[in-house]
Amino acid sequence: MQKEHPAGSEETVRDLIVRFHTxxxxYCYHMLRHKQEAEDAVQDIFLxxxxxxxxxxxxxxxxxWIYRVAHHHCLNLAAKKRLQRLLPVRLIGVQPTVAEDSHSRAEEAMAIDAMLARLSPAERSIMILRxxxxxxHEEIALITRASPAAVRKKFERAKNKLRQSCCKKEEEVHDPEGVSFI
Structure with a gap:
């Protein structure tokens, strides 16, 4: 015998989709780093x-729960992308477009995207969620099915990884006397 849907569940689903779509x-855009892939992922997630x-x-x-579904879906898509790179025939993708109305917001989005690209998909997920x-940390633990302590530790490691990466980049840009070449 099939379980009955709770009263108003169709409205609840609609409300959740409206509330969590953006x-x-x-989240999917930052995880997948491609607008069309993120749009497709959102459709799959809400399905x-x-x-x-x-x-x-x-x-x-x-x-x-919705973020857990999104988390696992994006990780699976990222794993598939890595496998596709190993195939002899590469699929050529379109570069992501940034739909921002100001130049500074577009630059900021690109900078964030470049920083997140330095992280593994699991690290990227935690940074985006946090x-x-x-x-x-507790909600991220629910999403990723890890302990809050493990999430905190992974978050700190990812943060340190980004910090070290940024410090190396700054050292390359500045001369020994601290004068910027940019």
């Missing part, structure tokens, strides 16, 4: 949300 798109809406009584935090999506 944040999940932003999964709709397909599993009958089991919502078991879900403690819809927000964490900094850009303002999620707590």
């Amino acid at each position: 944040p999940v798109f932003r 999964k949300v709709v397909q599993h809406s009958a089991h919502w009584e078991e879900i403690h935090s819809p927000s964490a 900094i850009l999506e303002d999620r707590s």
Whole structure:
């Protein structure tokens, strides 16, 4: 016998899609670093949300659950991309476009994107969830199915990795006397 959907579940699904579409798109865009791939991923993610809406009584935090679905979906897509690079025939992709109305915002988005590119997909996910999506370590732990302590440690390691990378880049730009060549 099939389980009945809770009363108003269709409205609940619609409300969650409206509420989380933009944040999940932003998360996917930073994870995948390509606008069209992020748009496709968001559609797949919310299709999964709709397909599993009958089991919502078991879900403690819809927000964490949606991000968990997005997290795993993006990691799977990133793994597929890595495998495609190993194939002899490469697929040529279109460079991501930045739909920002100001030049400084576009530069900032490109700088963030370049920094996140230095991280592994798992590290990138934690940084995006913590900094850009303002999620707590506990919520990230729910999303990634790790302990809060493990999330904190991974976050600190990723932050240090970025810090070291930025310091190396600054050393390359400045001469020994501290005068910038830019």
